[in-house]
Amino acid sequence: MTVLKNTYYHVKPLLPRRLQIALRRARARIKVRTHGDLWPIDEKAAAPPKGWKGWPDGKRFAFVMTHDVETDMGRDRCRELMKIDQEFGIVSSFNFVPERYEVPRALREHLASRGFEIGVQDLRHDGKLFQSRSKFLENAKSINRYLKEWKATGFRAGSMHHNLDWLHSLNIEYDASTFDNDPFEPQPDGTGTIFPFRVDSPDGNGKGYVEMPYTLPQDFTLFVILKHESIDLWKKKLDWVASNGGMCLLITHPDYMNFGEQPVLCDEYPVEYYRELLLYLKDKYNNQYWNATSCEVARYFKKIQPVG
Numbered sequence: 001m002t003v004l005k006n007t008y009y010h011v012k013p014l015l016p017r018r019l020q021i022a023l024r025r026a027r028a029r030i031k032v033r034t035h036g037d038l039w040p041i042d043e044k045a046a047a048p049p050k051g052w053k054g055w056p057d058g059k060r061f062a063f064v065m066t067h068d069v070e071t072d073m074g075r076d077r078c079r080e081l082m083k084i085d086q087e088f089g090i091v092s093s094f095n096f097v098p099e100r101y102e103v104p105r106a107l108r109e110h111l112a113s114r115g116f117e118i119g120v121q122d123l124r125h126d127g128k129l130f131q132s133r134s135k136f137l138e139n140a141k142s143i144n145r146y147l148k149e150w151k152a153t154g155f156r157a158g159s160m161h162h163n164l165d166w167l168h169s170l171n172i173e174y175d176a177s178t179f180d181n182d183p184f185e186p187q188p189d190g191t192g193t194i195f196p197f198r199v200d201s202p203d204g205n206g207k208g209y210v211e212m213p214y215t216l217p218q219d220f221t222l223f224v225i226l227k228h229e230s231i232d233l234w235k236k237k238l239d240w241v242a243s244n245g246g247m248c249l250l251i252t253h254p255d256y257m258n259f260g261e262q263p264v265l266c267d268e269y270p271v272e273y274y275r276e277l278l279l280y281l282k283d284k285y286n287n288q289y290w291n292a293t294s295c296e297v298a299r300y301f302k303k304i305q306p307v308g
Helices: 003-014 017-035 072-076 078-087 105-112 133-150 219-225 232-243 272-284 294-304
Strands: 061-069 092-096 117-121 154-156 197-199 209-211 247-252 289-291
Touching: 017 219, 061 078, 061 117, 061 294, 072 078, 078 092, 078 105, 078 272, 092 154, 105 117, 117 133, 117 294, 154 294, 209 294, 219 247, 219 272, 232 247, 232 272
Parallel strands: 061 092, 061 247, 061 289, 092 117, 117 154
Antiparallel strands: 197 209
């Protein structure tokens, strides 16, 4: 990471929320002008993996929903968000930050008992996880402890920071800290694919893990930073991923969903946008997609795809 990024994450806790968002919006306006021809769709990302055998039961594409819970307020909205997913027959992954707020065992068990997956999101979500190799290895011990305690198989770093080589120190089946194409992220190097891919262990033992890039714009980026007032861009990207038989993976945040109990704040959007997306998926692509948790997709991909 650059010195500028390191500095930002040191001072970020001192910045008012509105100022943080204003800075990100100013940066995003520049990115829209410079990357508009490749975002949100980069046609080259549609190429399937070598030897690709397709999704289970001949489904046209995979639909993977993940919810990143960044604050205690988001945590307290998880049950309500789970009910929306259940209403539309969606299973999803809820990713919690272990040392940023309390994650009650009762909540984890409540979600898991209903078929939802629990994942570990970073350790503290402070932007410092990958600042040094030695510090990462130290934090990896704590992350692995939470993975075991929560019976979690997947990891996602905060702010989509990533170092895929270092992640071999984690006891994971998959990582979800990347994206096919997103110039608005602090570390904007996309994977260039709308499919999962293997990150094999450097010692050649065939273990490694599966990388699960998100392929739809994040809700916070779309509705808070870019201030879109419709889900048209979500629909456009979903249609393109579906037409190419890829993996439609989305990150949403209950923290930024307004469930109608109070006025919409500067860092929120109406939860109806999320409902509208699930309704669009169900109506247009009924029985055409495989909806599974991140873990299920990663295990399927690792099973059918050869090493290397």
